[in-house]
Amino acid sequence: MRVKIRDLNVFFDDIHILSNLNLTVGEGEAVLITGPSGSGKTTLLRAILGIVPNVIPGIVRGLIKPEPCIVRGKAYYVPQEPWFSVVTPYVWSEIMSFTPSQPKLRDVEDMLSVWGMGGYAFRTTYTLSAGELQRLALMIARLSRKEVVLLDEPASHLDSRNAEKAVRMVNALRDSGVTVIIVDHDVKAWIGLVDEAYVLRNGTLDEDVTSYYNEFDRLASELRRPETQGDTVLEVRVTKYKPPGSRRAVLENVEFTVRRGEVVLVKGPSGSGKTTLLRLLATSVKEPVPGVKTNVTGKLIYVPDNPLLYFTEPTVAKEVGEDGFRKLRELNVTGRESTPIARLSTGERRRVAVASALVRGASIIVMDEPTVGLDMVSKVRVLKAIVKAAEDGAAFVIASHDPLVERVANKVVLIHG
Amino acid sequence: MVSAGTIFRWISEVIFRSIFAGDDTPFKHSTLLINTPLIVTQILLASRGPTGVAVTMVSLMVIHLMAGTSEALAYALIMTSLPAVWYFLTTLPFTVSLLISTVIALRVVAVGSALLTFIYFLNPLELSALAHKLGFKKVSLYPAMTWKVTPHVMRDMKSAMLSAELKGEKLWKALAVTILAVDEYSSMYEEGTYARIRDFKPRYWYDGKAILVFALILAVDIIALLLLYLRMIPA
Numbered sequence: 001m002r003v004k005i006r007d008l009n010v011f012f013d014d015i016h017i018l019s020n021l022n023l024t025v026g027e028g029e030a031v032l033i034t035g036p037s038g039s040g041k042t043t044l045l046r047a048i049l050g051i052v053p054n055v056i057p058g059i060v061r062g063l064i065k066p067e068p069c070i071v072r073g074k075a076y077y078v079p080q081e082p083w084f085s086v087v088t089p090y091v092w093s094e095i096m097s098f099t100p101s102q103p104k105l106r107d108v109e110d111m112l113s114v115w116g117m118g119g120y121a122f123r124t125t126y127t128l129s130a131g132e133l134q135r136l137a138l139m140i141a142r143l144s145r146k147e148v149v150l151l152d153e154p155a156s157h158l159d160s161r162n163a164e165k166a167v168r169m170v171n172a173l174r175d176s177g178v179t180v181i182i183v184d185h186d187v188k189a190w191i192g193l194v195d196e197a198y199v200l201r202n203g204t205l206d207e208d209v210t211s212y213y214n215e216f217d218r219l220a221s222e223l224r225r226p227e228t229q230g231d232t233v234l235e236v237r238v239t240k241y242k243p244p245g246s247r248r249a250v251l252e253n254v255e256f257t258v259r260r261g262e263v264v265l266v267k268g269p270s271g272s273g274k275t276t277l278l279r280l281l282a283t284s285v286k287e288p289v290p291g292v293k294t295n296v297t298g299k300l301i302y303v304p305d306n307p308l309l310y311f312t313e314p315t316v317a318k319e320v321g322e323d324g325f326r327k328l329r330e331l332n333v334t335g336r337e338s339t340p341i342a343r344l345s346t347g348e349r350r351r352v353a354v355a356s357a358l359v360r361g362a363s364i365i366v367m368d369e370p371t372v373g374l375d376m377v378s379k380v381r382v383l384k385a386i387v388k389a390a391e392d393g394a395a396f397v398i399a400s401h402d403p404l405v406e407r408v409a410n411k412v413v414l415i416h417g
Numbered sequence: 418m419v420s421a422g423t424i425f426r427w428i429s430e431v432i433f434r435s436i437f438a439g440d441d442t443p444f445k446h447s448t449l450l451i452n453t454p455l456i457v458t459q460i461l462l463a464s465r466g467p468t469g470v471a472v473t474m475v476s477l478m479v480i481h482l483m484a485g486t487s488e489a490l491a492y493a494l495i496m497t498s499l500p501a502v503w504y505f506l507t508t509l510p511f512t513v514s515l516l517i518s519t520v521i522a523l524r525v526v527a528v529g530s531a532l533l534t535f536i537y538f539l540n541p542l543e544l545s546a547l548a549h550k551l552g553f554k555k556v557s558l559y560p561a562m563t564w565k566v567t568p569h570v571m572r573d574m575k576s577a578m579l580s581a582e583l584k585g586e587k588l589w590k591a592l593a594v595t596i597l598a599v600d601e602y603s604s605m606y607e608e609g610t611y612a613r614i615r616d617f618k619p620r621y622w623y624d625g626k627a628i629l630v631f632a633l634i635l636a637v638d639i640i641a642l643l644l645l646y647l648r649m650i651p652a
Binding site: 051056072079084086089090092093102127244279299301302306308314342360 | 420422423426427430433434437438439440441442488541542545558561562564565566568569572573576577579580581582583584585586587590591593594597598601602604605606607608609610611612613615616617618619620
């Protein structure tokens with residue numbers, strides 16, 4: 001299916017998000033849309049499908065052909081937040097109920113094995129990691145037999161091996177005549193595959209993607225590790241941890257220490273238990289957790305992978321306090337002080353959560369995927385702020401797939417699952 | 418000192434483990450045609466007195482032992498013991514009998530555990546498939562979705578409370594965030610299903626062994642109930 005957009009304008013209240021945007025994607029073509037956080041990439045996908053204005057209130061003006069109500073029936077959409085891409089309780093039910101081929105259970109197992117999820121058919125979907133949910137959504141997109149596939153940051157929670165699989169999957173979709181529109185910050189992952197790539201800036205599309213990601217390389221080269229480390233502030237020892245109702249251990253024999261001024265990266269394939277480790281670590285400060293022993297010196301703060309869950313105040317100003325205003329500017333969040341938390345984009349929420357965590361005087365800050373969904377400038381700024389805070393004496397434990405985080409990490413804890 | 422957050426997290430953990438914990442198992446592929454009369458029979462049994470309570474509890478233990486889900490029963494017992502203690506203490510001044518109040522409390526445990534076990538083994542995909550077959554296609558996704566969304570929200574509520582507590586903030590602030598999150602989740606899930614809700618064709622299968630076990634338990638419970646009604650065994 002050919003998708004043609006002419007003079008598309010989208011407004012949310014008084015804010016003009018997309019401005020006279022033009023785009024044509026031919027049948028069997030794949031295009032990449034990149035650009036700064038909050039530039040309207042997700043809004044573009046939502047407008048093509050009709051999610052704006054039918055689910056999210058907004059004004060849409062201009063030509064979208066075929067009309068969104070027709071695209072809706074012929075498209076498969078993987079939203080940015082993987083938690084909302086899966087809607088049934090079991091892995092088998094998600095695959096078997098949403099694929100037109102109505103696969104048998106043993107076929108489901110085979111499909112899962114291809115994506116490194118063998119033995120997952122009977123797993124409850126709420127226990128899956130963000131990366132596993134993304135893999136499941138991509139698997140169903142491949143099986144959906146739709147004419148258009150819209151992917152919003154489809155590899156943001158995937159490790160490099162699975163991200164490569166995602167790229168191969170999109171290639172296969174395109175080869176079979178499916179029209180694919182990808183929104184992603186990771187230009188390098190897709191540039192060799194897509195037919196066209198655009199940067200969305202100031203509401204319109206720009207073809208100069210090369211200079212956009214060259215700028216990223218320059219910024220990334222400025223990153224460095226914190227230099228001085230002090231006393232040990234955190235000791236972690238996980239002998240064995242099994243989730244509720246599960247017979248298998250998710251974590252076993254994980255042991256590490258963290259010193260003042262140190263950035264520790266928790267790394268491993270998606271689904272290996274990184275988020276679980278961070279959650280256990282934070283929980284063990286408040287109550288005993290069987291199989292987990294921690295020794296914490298000072299205050300520990302935990303920023304979950306969904307930044308909304310971190311907030312306790314209704315507006316940005318109240319959340320970060322006056323001390324945090326400078327930190328917000330450092331993190332590329334400007335003019336949003338009086339904005340309600342509910343009105344921030346995911347990328348903005350992530351940065352505001354980081355700012356809030358940095359100004360609370362904690363000796364240990366535990367962060368789950370602090371750079372997911374951020375554009376290149378914001379990512380680098382967040383990591384520089386972390387390094388600065390570490391040099392001021394804070395210690396960090398960060399779970400991430402992002403290779404950039406490794407550039408600022410003094411130590412890497414590998415989790416194999 | 419135990420904080421309010423710890424107590425709240427503990428209660429939500431107990432609810433969570435007694436209903437949603439654990440993967441899909443063959444025992445969750447029985448049928449409502451057996452499980453519904455079973456829960457009705459067990460409630461009637463438990464309300465008849467100590468013998469009925471004992472029969473109900475033994476039935477529940479057999480089911481959970483055979484399904485390998487005794488942990489869920491343990492948490493169901495913990496969960497139901499909270500209202501049971503309440504009933505025990507509040508009825509004691511009126512009954513003025515430790516024995517009678519204990520029996521009342523045990524009934525609460527038996528009825529509560531039976532209900533939780535019914536929910537635990539209820540497969541939402543069976544409900545979805547039934548709704549779909551009966552022509553209620555637009556609502557057929559909701560039972561399945563409830564079993565995905567509820568534990569998701571509960572888990573996130575725990576994370577929000579934990580974060581707030583570690584920040585040194587009040588617990589109610591975390592609850593306010595959870596309410597905000599739930600409101601947002603409804604539109605996020607709507608967005609997630611927007612393009613594919615019409616593709617939903619729920620699939621379900623029945624497990625012969627599970628049906629046999631639940632049918633046998635139902636038969637035993639019905640016989641016990643009849644014997645109690647006919648006063649052939651002491652209540």
